[in-house]
Amino acid sequence: MKISFVLYFLISLYVGGFMLYGGYQKFAKPLPAPTQMIETFEKEGATKMKQDQKLIIRNYVFGMKQTGYFWQFLGFCELLFGLMVLSQYFRFVGAVMLMPITVQIFLFHLFLEFHDTEELIETGLLLLGNVALIFKEYNQWKPLVFAKP
Numbered sequence: 001m002k003i004s005f006v007l008y009f010l011i012s013l014y015v016g017g018f019m020l021y022g023g024y025q026k027f028a029k030p031l032p033a034p035t036q037m038i039e040t041f042e043k044e045g046a047t048k049m050k051q052d053q054k055l056i057i058r059n060y061v062f063g064m065k066q067t068g069y070f071w072q073f074l075g076f077c078e079l080l081f082g083l084m085v086l087s088q089y090f091r092f093v094g095a096v097m098l099m100p101i102t103v104q105i106f107l108f109h110l111f112l113e114f115h116d117t118e119e120l121i122e123t124g125l126l127l128l129g130n131v132a133l134i135f136k137e138y139n140q141w142k143p144l145v146f147a148k149p
Contacts, residue, residue, distance in 0.1 A: 008136055011129045012085050018126050019082030019098060022105075026075025031065050057112050077101065085133065092140070095133035102130045 065071040078101065084094025106127040109120050134141075 008133065009088070011132055012088065012091055015095070015098065015102075015126060015129045015133060016082045016084075016086035019078040019085065019101075023075045023078030023080075023082060026071055026078070031071065060108075060112065074101070091133060092137045095130055098130055099134065102127045 064074070077097070081094045081098045081101070084090040085098065087094070102123075106123045109116065109123045113119060
């Protein structure tokens with residue numbers, strides 16, 4: 001058995017498992033009420049919340065949940081594309097479809113949670129794993145990108 005086969009299989013397990021877990025978590029808790037963030041803001045006090053670094057993160061995630069569809073849609077995509085990556089048969093298509101999601105996850109942690117080094121490394125490895133899965137099939141998609149005139 002080739003080492004590269006095992007390596008890409010392990011990368012697929014990491015990326016697919018990460019997405020399955022993240023997608024499941026989006027459905028594990030009920031969506032917050034539309035006024036929940038305002039009530040939290042009033043309860044904790046305006047001064048404390050303004051100084052709280054997590055206010056931006058809370059508002060960002062709360063906004064996605066309050067659309068009424070996006071949080072669930074993101075969870076569905078993470079589940080579907082994670083399963084595609086794990087299937088090995090649809091791994092390339094799943095990795096391509098996951099690319100915008102993994103980039104967004106990494107950028108979220110880079111710009112909004114830069115102080116949490118562990119999560120930054122974890123999401124950086126997720127992004128690198130996804131890129132590796134796409135570049136593994138370079139010979140297949142190269143003619144689509146670099147067409148000879």
